[in-house]
Amino acid sequence: MINEFNFHELKAAERLPSPSGTALAIVKLVQRDDATMQQVSQLVKIDPALSGRILRFVNSAGFGARRPIANVHDAVIMMGMQAVRNFALSLSLIGNNSTGNCAEFDYAAYWSQSLAMSVAIAAITTRERTVLPEESFTLGLLSDIGRLALATAWSEIYGECLTMAQDEQLIALERERFAIDHNALNLILLDDWGFPQIFLDALKLSLEPETTDTSRVARFASQLAFARQIARYCLADEIYRASLLTDLKTQANLHHLGETAVINFVDEVIEEWHEWGKLIEVNTNIQNSLPKATSAEAIFSGLDLLLVDDDTIMLTRLSKQFTEAGHRVEVCRSGESALQYVIDHKPQMVITDWHMKNMDGLALCKTLRTSGFGKNLYLIMLTASENEDALIEALDAGIDDYLTKPVSLRVLLARIRAGHRIVLLQQALEKESRDIQHYTAELAAANRRLRIMANTDILTKLPNRRYALDRLEQEWATAQRCKRPMSILMLDLDHFKSVNDTFGHDVGDQVLSHTAKLMKEASRTNDIVCRLGGEEFLIIAPNTSGNTALLLAERIRSSIEKNQYKELAQHQPITVSIGVASSMDDKLGWNELMKLSDQALYSVKRSSRNGVQLVTC
Structure with missing residues (x-):
């Protein structure tokens, strides 16, 4: 359950539907005060599919252009900058969200109904102008975007909501789970x-009862409500359409459409809907039958049930009733076979009789509760005994509920629904636990990346000064503890300032990267090559x-001198001066050793450069 809805947090985490590609570029362009039709046209032309769809739209009957429009620029002028922006936004959202992770959310039916809504409202506003048809078309397409947003942001939890509730209960369930409903999220997006x-x-007013208000907003809201009914009619099969027709005709009277006229009008919308479906690749051959039952049995259906009883008649009777209630039912005639089934298939609920041969229901419950695979099962015990001690014994064995025989089917179904709520809550908690583990792992990985970034030189990808000093202190402590020698090499590129002055800092950066690579290649596996800053480097x-470190320094110096950066062929060669300091005892600290290597470096710099010098202590 979400305690507080935070739109900006979801948006920053990129968990909401959003435009991309050309559509995103158009959206950003139109936000600028200095944007022009020419600039918008140029962006549209980049995307051939978008260009074709815009041309198709401005030449459609709903748009009502007086002459055929043959080029994108004229189409953009005809539609207007905002309409093009909204149109591109809509098509991008369809392309990016035609499928998703919420298994219970019917993406194809969602977009099909959204397209029907958009075609209907465009046709309605063409007849009675409250807003421009090209703008109402986009609003119709995105008028229920909140559903898609919830399915995208919280796919598993929203899937559970769709399974549990019909339309009339869905709003309340959404508010309970997400602290917002899809209608409110529509408006925010x-x-x-x-x-x-x-x-x-x-859009907000269109979801409320009819009012006597005659304002432009109220008239547009009434049109949206009418378009929503037409969209439902488009997706309905012939039987369901007959049940919708009466309300459709009642709404049509408010928009000056008689009984015959409304049938013709809706037929034209359906034809246009199918044409648009082909154009923007939305399946319009989806039909819904009569609404699902809204009884309590239908609302809480769909459990994986295991029935355990050695009474074949009882198994047959209950299995038939539970299947009719929408559950998926399997049966076992003994505790042993039930135990094996639970291990293999992991049902959500087990309903078992108490008295069976060999392993009875009580033993089955005890075994399940002491095993990892049965700890979270919902267990209902059926028994002929009404003894209080028996009930206590069963509860102590780990059952969740207890019914006496003969069993009332209505009571048992009610108990199953109550258990279903517990199962769903348990699944939500398990998912939340998995999410926390996932987020913890992501956070740990992010922290590792941050640590690496904080200790890495962006240009050369070598460890930076912060890392160098920390590592130097660690290696020094190890050397002192193990009585081992340790050496430090301080390196400085000769005449590097002239490279920046002559060729610019871009080339200078490339020279630094090239030199860092040579240092790394010439060093040994255990040597730690770091960049202190500028053209200064440190090797631990x-x-x-001391003598081995001197050989290492010479190898590095020679490699840099021989492997010049190719862009500097006509320039003074890049060379390096290296100061080496080595210590075998603990008379000095690591910082004093670093100062000695620095002094040796500047001794080389003051003389001929392109050389190495060793200081031991």
């Missing part, structure tokens, strides 16, 4: 995408005596 306030007000050589 559309507002965030820059839709006009009249659209938001009308653990367990290395």
